[in-house]
Amino acid sequence: TIRSSAHRVSLFSLLLTGCGSTMLRRSGAVAAATIAVSVASLGGASAELQTECANYLKVKNLADVNALKTALGGSGCAFNSTAHELYHPDPKPRVAGATDTTGLECKFGNTNMQGHCGTCCGLRPHFNWIVGTCEETQGTGQFCRGLPDCLTEGSPKINYVAAYQFDGTDFVLMDESSVGELSDTGIAGNYQQKTGWEAHKDDKRWKGGDWTTKYAPWASNGKKGPEGPRGVTPPAGLFVMSADNFYYGAFYMLSQVGINLEGMGQPTGTNCWNWELDPVEGTAGWSPGNPTPGNVNMLYSTDDAQASGCMPLSYMSNQANAFRKTFGYPESFREYCQANPQGVGCQPWQESISWSGGAGGSQRYENLWDESYIFAVVIDSQGYWNYRWMPSSMGGKSGWSGIEQYSAARKVPARPAAVKDPRGLKTDVPGDVAEAVMLQPSSSPEGSCVRSSVESVNWQFGSNALGSMGVELDQGKPGGALEGAQNWWSHFADTQQNQGYPLSIAGVPKNMMVETLACNTPQSFSCQCAAKRAADVLSRNATHPVAQDVQTIVV
Numbered sequence: 238t239i240r241s242s243a244h245r246v247s248l249f250s251l252l253l254t255g256c257g258s259t260m261l262r263r264s265g266a267v268a269a270a271t272i273a274v275s276v277a278s279l280g281g282a283s284a285e286l287q288t289e290c291a292n293y294l295k296v297k298n299l300a301d302v303n304a305l306k307t308a309l310g311g312s313g314c315a316f317n318s319t320a321h322e323l324y325h326p327d328p329k330p331r332v333a334g335a336t337d338t339t340g341l342e343c344k345f346g347n348t349n350m351q352g353h354c355g356t357c358c359g360l361r362p363h364f365n366w367i368v369g370t371c372e373e374t375q376g377t378g379q380f381c382r383g384l385p386d387c388l389t390e391g392s393p394k395i396n397y398v399a400a401y402q403f404d405g406t407d408f409v410l411m412d413e414s415s416v417g418e419l420s421d422t423g424i425a426g427n428y429q430q431k432t433g434w435e436a437h438k439d440d441k442r443w444k445g446g447d448w449t450t451k452y453a454p455w456a457s458n459g460k461k462g463p464e465g466p467r468g469v470t471p472p473a474g475l476f477v478m479s480a481d482n483f484y485y486g487a488f489y490m491l492s493q494v495g496i497n498l499e500g501m502g503q504p505t506g507t508n509c510w511n512w513e514l515d516p517v518e519g520t521a522g523w524s525p526g527n528p529t530p531g532n533v534n535m536l537y538s539t540d541d542a543q544a545s546g547c548m549p550l551s552y553m554s555n556q557a558n559a560f561r562k563t564f565g566y567p568e569s570f571r572e573y574c575q576a577n578p579q580g581v582g583c584q585p586w587q588e589s590i591s592w593s594g595g596a597g598g599s600q601r602y603e604n605l606w607d608e609s610y611i612f613a614v615v616i617d618s619q620g621y622w623n624y625r626w627m628p629s630s631m632g633g634k635s636g637w638s639g640i641e642q643y644s645a646a647r648k649v650p651a652r653p654a655a656v657k658d659p660r661g662l663k664t665d666v667p668g669d670v671a672e673a674v675m676l677q678p679s680s681s682p683e684g685s686c687v688r689s690s691v692e693s694v695n696w697q698f699g700s701n702a703l704g705s706m707g708v709e710l711d712q713g714k715p716g717g718a719l720e721g722a723q724n725w726w727s728h729f730a731d732t733q734q735n736q737g738y739p740l741s742i743a744g745v746p747k748n749m750m751v752e753t754l755a756c757n758t759p760q761s762f763s764c765q766c767a768a769k770r771a772a773d774v775l776s777r778n779a780t781h782p783v784a785q786d787v788q789t790i791v792v
Contacts, residue, residue, distance in 0.1 A: 324494055368438075515594075546696055547724065582745075
């Protein structure tokens with residue numbers, strides 16, 4: 238289904254070409270260029286691969302970077318300018334200080350960039366939010382089946398949702414990607430008063446499915462991609478959701494082009510699902526009808542639902558360090574682990590900790606019924622930062638200046654006050670913790686080459702390594718010998734979120750989690766899961782006092 242005559246005419250033009258050469262361009266005229274480890278011969282200043290990326294080539298028995306590129310097909314996907322004019326967001330910034338993403342086209346990576354007339358080829362790092370709920374507006378989605386009425390009717394209760402673009406100093410509100418009462422001072426909303434989200438959410442209605450009802454900022458009402466929301470881009474982005482109840486639901490992110498295409502009804506047969514971040518997600522739909530990994534009100538964080546090939550993932554702590562018997566990555570925690578060699582996460586050769594979350598991980602929030610929470614998600618060079626505050630315990634405020642329960646300022650500083658509560662400095666966060674932070678680490682060029690060295694040379698890990706080499710050799714840019722090979726993390730800034738935190742904010746071993754699951758089956762789902770869990774913990778502690786120690790982790 239094509240939503241407007243403008244899309245219909247443009248799509249006809251796109252298909253009429255048969256993906257012909259007039260519409261498509263490969264990764265430049267340099268596809269056959271020979272790329273040595275030193276690229277001074279390609280012009281410009283001399284650049285060399287750093288230690289780990291050079292070692293990757295040795296480990297994989299590849300003569301040079303060109304051999305890796307050849308192993309990945311020799312050239313990237315075919316870029317379709319018409320598809321970009323129709324569906325992709327505007328690469329030019331609308332906030333002063335934001336990045337012009339024109340040169341950040343991803344052409345090596347996820348295989349869906351090769352089909353559908355190149356619709357997905359050359360996607361850029363533009364991300365935006367989706368809210369998934371069980372509001373009964375259509376057929377029940379898989380995440381909403383078998384839930385008690387109290388849950389589907391009483392959660393969530395959202396005050397406002399806001400998206401911010403980092404300008405190099407502060408985060409600046411983006412009106413087109415926010416839902417609430419917008420004004421010169423910022424954004425506001427109060428669920429109880431039916432203002433903010435409740436008054437304006439239908440303006441962002443999106444295509445439901447696995448979650449019965451969804452909302453997202455997209456190029457709606459006949460707009461083309463560049464005319465719609467731009468989403469957050471480098472140097473950093475911030476998403477905020479304030480809710481008076483988020484016991485169950487989803488607050489997650491996709492690429493802006495994917496959001497546009499899904500909202501338009503996939504006019505070329507794809508929604509370019511090349512990237513996904515799920516910071517706060519209920520799990521009843523992961524395996525419908527079966528037990529959930531935590532109680533129904535434990536909302537999980539996951540960064541590996543989909544991989545692009547241009548924004549490398551860490552996955553497990555031991556994998557991120559290539560199973561070495563030393564700690565090396567992420568680099569930002571080397572100093573901490575040197576000072577705390579026994580700290581959680583600092584011995585990846587002895588631990589198996591998921592830094593990407595998911596069912597096998599510990600990155601989750603327990604949310605209490607009718608408790609107010611403020612969630613804030615930051616994307617910067619260090620990874621995905623995931624904060625949660627309880628404004629009811631903080632006088633209606635959060636730990637981030639300018640972000641409150643019922644309003645947020647138009648411009649907020651680069652980071653919040655440091656989280657101090659020890660219970661909020663490790664994953665598996667209980668519902669009564671007033672402040673918490675979790676991290677899913679990024680993968681720098683050197684870190685990505687280490688991580689990729691223990692995997693096959695394939696579309697994901699081979700492309701991750703090639704993109705990292707493109708950064709180190711400065712050849713991933715337009716006209717470069719590795720044009721379209723990207724490590725997008727390198728284009729994000731460090732917004733200094735790490736304020737001396739322990740590595741336990743990235744994950745703890747499974748045996749350190751409090752696994753009292755009294756609400757994890759369709760038969761036991763309820764709106765009082767926290768009470769059940771507390772009763773079970775008390776009962777277990779009375780019978781087995783040692784279990785009390787499980788709840789205290791030295792970080």
